[in-house]
Amino acid sequence: MTRARATAAVSLLATLTAFALSSSNGIASRDPVSVSALAPADEYFGRQKLSPLGIRHEVLTLKDDLHHAREHPDAIEHKAELVEEAIDDWAERYPNDTWIASATWQLGTLFEELPGKDAHEHAIVVLELVRDKFAASPFAENA
Numbered sequence: 001m002t003r004a005r006a007t008a009a010v011s012l013l014a015t016l017t018a019f020a021l022s023s024s025n026g027i028a029s030r031d032p033v034s035v036s037a038l039a040p041a042d043e044y045f046g047r048q049k050l051s052p053l054g055i056r057h058e059v060l061t062l063k064d065d066l067h068h069a070r071e072h073p074d075a076i077e078h079k080a081e082l083v084e085e086a087i088d089d090w091a092e093r094y095p096n097d098t099w100i101a102s103a104t105w106q107l108g109t110l111f112e113e114l115p116g117k118d119a120h121e122h123a124i125v126v127l128e129l130v131r132d133k134f135a136a137s138p139f140a141e142n143a
Contacts, residue, residue: 046086
């Protein structure tokens with residue numbers, strides 16, 4: 001493994017760990033949350049069958065691909081739309097899961113970074129969802 005790949009892997013692991021620690025157990029919503037409100041780690045959502053961790057990882061991967069021009073922005077936007085579908089499924093089945101706000105906000109910021117009117121319209125829809133549905137979370141303030 002090259003040094004750059006090892007550094008990227010460590011960075012991704014640190015980011016995922018930070019997300020996990022900052023978003024679980026009600027911290028994202030500022031209120032205590034029952035464990036039964038959280039989606040199980042082995043539950044899968046959307047056509048892509050993404051778990052909550054898989055959704056978060058996919059958004060971070062797509063942002064990294066965009067920032068390093070590894071894929072065309074249209075391909076990234078298409079994949080982001082599939083992640084959006086998985087988040088919608090997740091939010092429908094576990095509406096009180098505290099991880100949804102942060103994952104949705106991360107997706108919204110990805111759409112903001114993508115070029116084009118369609119991506120920006122997705123950003124507005126996704127960030128309005130964070131603002132309206134997860135108003136108690138700190139992510140709503142930034143949405």
